[in-house]
Amino acid sequence: MKYTTLGGTSLKISRIGFGCWAMGGHGYGPVEFSDSEKAVHKALELGVNFFDTADVYGFGKSEELLAKALGSKRKDVVIATKFGVAWDETGKTYKDCSPKHMVSALEASLKRLKLECIPLYQIHWYDGKTSLQEIMSALRKCQKQGKILHIGCSNFSSEMIGEANAYEKVQALQSDHNILNPLATDFLKKLEENQISLIAYNLLARGLLTGKYRQAFQFSEGDTRSQDPNFTGEQFQRNLKVIEALEKVEKKVSFTKGQIAIGLALHNPQIACGIIGFKTEKQVEENLHSLSWTPDLEAVKLVEQAVKERYELKS
Numbered sequence: 001m002k003y004t005t006l007g008g009t010s011l012k013i014s015r016i017g018f019g020c021w022a023m024g025g026h027g028y029g030p031v032e033f034s035d036s037e038k039a040v041h042k043a044l045e046l047g048v049n050f051f052d053t054a055d056v057y058g059f060g061k062s063e064e065l066l067a068k069a070l071g072s073k074r075k076d077v078v079i080a081t082k083f084g085v086a087w088d089e090t091g092k093t094y095k096d097c098s099p100k101h102m103v104s105a106l107e108a109s110l111k112r113l114k115l116e117c118i119p120l121y122q123i124h125w126y127d128g129k130t131s132l133q134e135i136m137s138a139l140r141k142c143q144k145q146g147k148i149l150h151i152g153c154s155n156f157s158s159e160m161i162g163e164a165n166a167y168e169k170v171q172a173l174q175s176d177h178n179i180l181n182p183l184a185t186d187f188l189k190k191l192e193e194n195q196i197s198l199i200a201y202n203l204l205a206r207g208l209l210t211g212k213y214r215q216a217f218q219f220s221e222g223d224t225r226s227q228d229p230n231f232t233g234e235q236f237q238r239n240l241k242v243i244e245a246l247e248k249v250e251k252k253v254s255f256t257k258g259q260i261a262i263g264l265a266l267h268n269p270q271i272a273c274g275i276i277g278f279k280t281e282k283q284v285e286e287n288l289h290s291l292s293w294t295p296d297l298e299a300v301k302l303v304e305q306a307v308k309e310r311y312e313l314k315s
């Protein structure tokens with residue numbers, strides 16, 4: 001395993017983290033706890049020490065099951081969770097970053113994760129109404145109380161992250177990043193200058209880049225990927241061109257399409273860590289092996305060209 005430093009802290013986190021959305025059993029099709037537990041154990045064995053969850057994943061279930069799967073190890077690893085997406089009794093979600101909501105969400109997360117302090121507490125999605133100054137000052141208060149070790153943000157623009165970091169030190173930003181939708185160099189440079197680690201999610205475009213979703217497939221009921229434009233209609237057809245490019249690279253190197261997609265997305269050292277959704281032990285083993293591949297220029301160009309053509313087709 002390769003490790004990196006989290007922001008300006010002394011914490012070392014694995015370059016690949018374990019994404020726990022699917023583990024919550026909501027929005028990603030059916031998941032058996034026994035499979036998630038085995039996957040967590042395999043990830044620990046292979047050196048993964050960074051686990052990302054959120055209170056809303058499975059409406060608390062993901063945090064609860066992550067704590068169960070990790071057992072006493074939960075205090076030895078870096079757990080990142082999030083607040084800001086609340087839900088009602090019918091399961092309807094809405095954004096709420098108010099200090100009042102944050103304080104109660106934090107208490108609930110601490111309880112479910114069976115921790116006294118959360119290593120990285122992240123604003124999941126900004127609610128567009130609470131002032132950032134107010135949120136950051138409330139987070140700082142919880143930090144002083146010892147309930148949060150470090151503060152992180154997620155899905156923030158360059159301006160928002162700059163503003164939040166001016167109020168209180170932000171150690172990490174979580175953003176969507178993969179070969180289909182790479183982050184801009186200027187944005188990454190700004191984060192680096194401010195010692196904010198970029199934690200990338202969606203490296204496999206929700207499984208699409210493994211190439212296993214082709215013509216005739218149907219997601220199970222409740223799997224949100226059935227509404228994802230990347231998996232439907234014209235956009236899906238265009239994405240297949242990128243899969244074909246991954247296939248060409250696959251024929252030349254002894255790595256799978258998914259490993260190549262992860263390897264290319266993490267190739268840039270400005271991407272501190274990539275969190276990947278693992279459902280099984282096998283997926284853990286396969287995905288972690290991507291760190292053994294050093295992308296060559298030919299592979300980079302081939303895939304970049306296919307992505308460029310996909311965008312050109314779009315306009």
Ligand SMILES: NC(=O)c1ccc[n+]([C@@H]2O[C@H](COP(=O)([O-])OP(=O)(O)OC[C@H]3O[C@@H](n4cnc5c(N)ncnc54)[C@H](OP(=O)(O)O)[C@@H]3O)[C@@H](O)[C@H]2O)c1
Nearest residue numbers: 019020021154201202203204205206207210276277283286
């Ligand atoms: N901050 C945010 O707003 C945000 C948003 C999204 C995600 N995240 C975080 O990022 C994590 C990862 O994102 P993600 O889960 O949406 O996407 P992802 O990592 O791109 O895709 C994960 C899915 O791909 C499939 N997969 C993984 N490895 C595979 C392999 N080797 N072979 C075949 N299929 C494989 C699995 O689903 P199937 O087997 O069912 O295909 C898995 O659930 C989440 O768990 C969450 O922690 C954060």
